[in-house]
Amino acid sequence: MLRDSRMRQVIGACVTLGFAVGVFAIAFGVSSVSAGASVAQTCAMSLLVFTGASQFSAVSVIGSGGSAASAFGGAALLAARNGVYGLAMSRHLRGSLGTRLVAAQLTIDESTAMAVAQDDPEHRRAAFWVTGISVYVFWNTGTLIGALVGTAIDPRTYGLDAAIPAAFVGILFPLLRERVPRRAAFTGALVCLALIPFTAVGVPILCATVGVLFGIPEPAETVGSSEVVA
Amino acid sequence: MSWTFVFVLAGSAYFFKVLGLVVVGDRELPPVLSRCLALIPAALLAGIVVHDTFNGGRELVLDARALGVGAAALAAWRKVPLIGVIVIGAAVTAAVRALG
Numbered sequence: 001m002l003r004d005s006r007m008r009q010v011i012g013a014c015v016t017l018g019f020a021v022g023v024f025a026i027a028f029g030v031s032s033v034s035a036g037a038s039v040a041q042t043c044a045m046s047l048l049v050f051t052g053a054s055q056f057s058a059v060s061v062i063g064s065g066g067s068a069a070s071a072f073g074g075a076a077l078l079a080a081r082n083g084v085y086g087l088a089m090s091r092h093l094r095g096s097l098g099t100r101l102v103a104a105q106l107t108i109d110e111s112t113a114m115a116v117a118q119d120d121p122e123h124r125r126a127a128f129w130v131t132g133i134s135v136y137v138f139w140n141t142g143t144l145i146g147a148l149v150g151t152a153i154d155p156r157t158y159g160l161d162a163a164i165p166a167a168f169v170g171i172l173f174p175l176l177r178e179r180v181p182r183r184a185a186f187t188g189a190l191v192c193l194a195l196i197p198f199t200a201v202g203v204p205i206l207c208a209t210v211g212v213l214f215g216i217p218e219p220a221e222t223v224g225s226s227e228v229v230a
Numbered sequence: 231m232s233w234t235f236v237f238v239l240a241g242s243a244y245f246f247k248v249l250g251l252v253v254v255g256d257r258e259l260p261p262v263l264s265r266c267l268a269l270i271p272a273a274l275l276a277g278i279v280v281h282d283t284f285n286g287g288r289e290l291v292l293d294a295r296a297l298g299v300g301a302a303a304l305a306a307w308r309k310v311p312l313i314g315v316i317v318i319g320a321a322v323t324a325a326v327r328a329l330g
Contacts, residue, residue, distance in 0.1 A: 036231055208276065
């Protein structure tokens with residue numbers, strides 16, 4: 001399989017992506033311990049939850065004093081998108097129930113994006129598994145490093161409290177190229193800003209999801225299928 | 231943060247992954263539902279960004295974070311890779327704080 005040069009390229013790109021995500025995981029580890037989670041809880045989140053945006057949003061709400069319920073609400077809504085990725089991937093990932101249950105844990109932004117970018121079924125499956133496994137390894141290693149470092153420094157001195165919104169800005173920007181997601185995002189941002197002074201911490205973030213109502217009208221022209229974060 | 235929170239979040243994250251990949255599988259969702267689900271990241275991430283940038287505990291504040299996140303947005307717009315966007319956001323915030 002490795003004799004195929006295209007396959008080598010695909011695998012190389014997938015492993016590199018995993019490494020980049022690992023560096024990002026250091027930021028998660030630091031943010032999580034500075035929000036009050038222990039090193040063990042921080043590592044357990046990366047091992048078990050294993051979906052970066054949800055983990056970051058949970059830590060952000062708890063860190064700013066929000067209730068567990070509101071932290072959970074936002075994180076669970078973000079985790080729901082992995083269900084949509086699963087729908088997109090299911091026809092490419094045939095196999096035993098056991099294999100599919102393992103594949104499910106690896107169904108995240110990066111593995112789905114790398115897989116759907118390939119043209120043929122064999123490359124697609126390889127891209128999914130190699131990205132999923134390399135992101136899993138690097139994400140958890142990075143989290144541990146960040147959690148250990150985070151307990152030793154004051155995150156504000158290094159601007160690390162801005163690391164979460166900066167990360168989300170980076171993930172958000174590619175989504176804003178199309179009109180409907182752009183409207184959903186601006187509405188979400190405005191609703192959240194307007195509610196911060198009046199509601200409990202975490203609630204404004206949950207209310208930002210009213211932006212999804214822009215998905216109700218039928219699109220005038222055919223837009224590409226589901227949006228994938230690269 | 232409690233362990234219950236960690237496990238409940240882990241359970242529901244895995245629930246969604248299995249629901250899509252194993253349970254629903256190839257079956258089609260109603261188009262209106264898929265369109266709305268696809269917009270969750272855009273709406274929710276935008277909400278989190280403004281929250282983490284301007285939230286001062288029940289009031290809106292303008293501080294070093296706004297400049298840091300602004301710089302990160304500029305970097306993202308210039309297509310700087312994600313990790314660069316994060317480093318710029320944190321570094322600008324730290325620099326503004328150190329100078330202020």
